[in-house]
Amino acid sequence: MELGRRNVELALLNRVITAASSAHDPVELLSIVCRELAGVFGSPQAGAALLNEEQTSLTVVAEFRSEGRPSSIGHIIPVAGNLATQHVLKHRQPLPIGDVLNDSRMASVHHLMEERGTLSMLIVPLLARDEVIGTIGLDLIEVHEFTDDEIRLAFNLALSTAQSLATARMMDQIQVTLAELQRVLSRGQRINLLKDGAFIGEMELAADKPAVATVKTITPSRIMAWPATQIRQLLIRNPSMNSTIQTIFTADLMQKLQRSATSQA
Numbered sequence: 001m002e003l004g005r006r007n008v009e010l011a012l013l014n015r016v017i018t019a020a021s022s023a024h025d026p027v028e029l030l031s032i033v034c035r036e037l038a039g040v041f042g043s044p045q046a047g048a049a050l051l052n053e054e055q056t057s058l059t060v061v062a063e064f065r066s067e068g069r070p071s072s073i074g075h076i077i078p079v080a081g082n083l084a085t086q087h088v089l090k091h092r093q094p095l096p097i098g099d100v101l102n103d104s105r106m107a108s109v110h111h112l113m114e115e116r117g118t119l120s121m122l123i124v125p126l127l128a129r130d131e132v133i134g135t136i137g138l139d140l141i142e143v144h145e146f147t148d149d150e151i152r153l154a155f156n157l158a159l160s161t162a163q164s165l166a167t168a169r170m171m172d173q174i175q176v177t178l179a180e181l182q183r184v185l186s187r188g189q190r191i192n193l194l195k196d197g198a199f200i201g202e203m204e205l206a207a208d209k210p211a212v213a214t215v216k217t218i219t220p221s222r223i224m225a226w227p228a229t230q231i232r233q234l235l236i237r238n239p240s241m242n243s244t245i246q247t248i249f250t251a252d253l254m255q256k257l258q259r260s261a262t263s264q265a
Contacts (some may be wrong), residue, residue, distance in 0.1 A: 012036055012040060012153070012157060013156065013157065013160055015032075015036060016032070016033055016036060016157060016160050016161060026050070026061070026062075026165055027061055027062050028062075029161065029164060029165070030048035030061065030062035030136075030161070031048075031062040031063065031064065033048065033062075033136065033157065033158075033161045034046040034047060034048055034062055034063050034064040034136065035064040036157070037064075037136065037138055037154060037157060038064045038138070040153070041122075041138055041140065041150070041154075042140075043138050043139055043140055044065065044066040044069055044139065044141055045063065045064065045065040045066065045069050045072075045116075045118075045139045046063065046064050046065075046136065046137065046138045046139065047060045047062070047063040047064075047065075047072045047136070047137050047139075048060070048061060048062040048063065048126070048134060048135070048136045048137075049061065049075075049077055049134050049135050049136075049137070050126075050133060050134040051089075051132060051133055051134050051135075055079065055089070056078070056079055056080065057076050057077060057078050057079055058076075058077040058079070058085065058134060058135060059074070059075070059076055059077070060072045060073055060074065060075045060077070061073070069116070070116065078108075081108045082108050082109070083104070083105040083106075083107070083108070084097065084103075084105040084106050084109075084123060085123070085135070087105060088123050088124075088125050088132070088135055089125070089132050092125050092127060092132055093125065093155075094122060094123065094124045094125070094151050094154060094155050094158075095122070095123045096120075096121075096122050096145075096146035096151055097120060097121045097122070097123070098120050098143060098144060098145045098146070099119065099120065099143055100113045100118055100119060100120060100121050101113060101114060101119065106121075116139065117141050118139040118140070118141060119140060119141055119142055119143045119144075120139075120140040120142065120143055120144040120145075120146075121137060121138065121139055121140065122137070122138040122140075122146055122150075122151065122154055123135055123136070123137050123138075124136045124137075124138070124154045124155055124157075124158040125158065126158055126161065126162040126165065127158070127159060127162050128162040128163070128165050128166035129166050133162065133165065136154070136158055136161075138154065
């Protein structure tokens with residue numbers, strides 16, 4: 001049993017190391033890690049969040065999610081009042097939570113966990129250059145007590161990932177990634193130079209937030225516009241379309257972030 005477990009761990013670490021050597025930016029690498037972790041634990045969703053320079057909040061920049069699960073990309077996780085996140089940042093160790101709805105450290109996000117059907121969670125720090133630069137959160141939709149072996153596996157995977165992120169090139173791109181994502185969410189900031197077929201204003205629908213950016217064309221352009229209220233009504237009548245639309249929006253946002261990171265590298 002010990003040999004089999006070790007072989008699984010080594011195979012997983014090898015896949016992550018291989019991915020790190022070919023990944024072009026932090027988002028791509030973290031997305032691969034989330035997918036691998038979710039596969040090992042049978043999780044419907046895993047997300048990676050990066051800590052801002054002020055260490056006041058984390059921003060979800062990559063994820064794996066099963067069909068039908070709402071996307072977390074772009075979500076801001078405040079550190080203040082979030083005891084679980086504070087614990088991970090302070091102790092720099094994984095935090096297993098077997099019953100998130102009854103754990104006081106998760107009180108600030110109980111409503112979110114309930115909406116998502118998350119019953120257990122493992123939060124793992126990303127340690128680079130001896131500092132926490134982010135976390136990986138693994139959601140389970142059943143109550144689960146994480147074993148020492150499971151926690152060690154997730155932590156080793158996160159450490160291997162963080163070592164790759166610690167390269168100068170990756171660290172620079174992490175700041176670009178956070179900056180670009182914050183520009184999507186902050187009024188008055190430039191988002192990107194858009195190409196044919198790109199979405200604009202999708203955050204109003206995806207995050208139920210008012211428009212936060214002004215788009216100016218620099219060449220004659222044609223757009224197709226659809227009021228958000230009409231789209232919401234359509235999704236109410238056809239719930240199965242919601243997952244597809246959210247996936248499309250998430251993929252488009254990821255491409256914008258990746259193009260921005262590449263152009264700034």
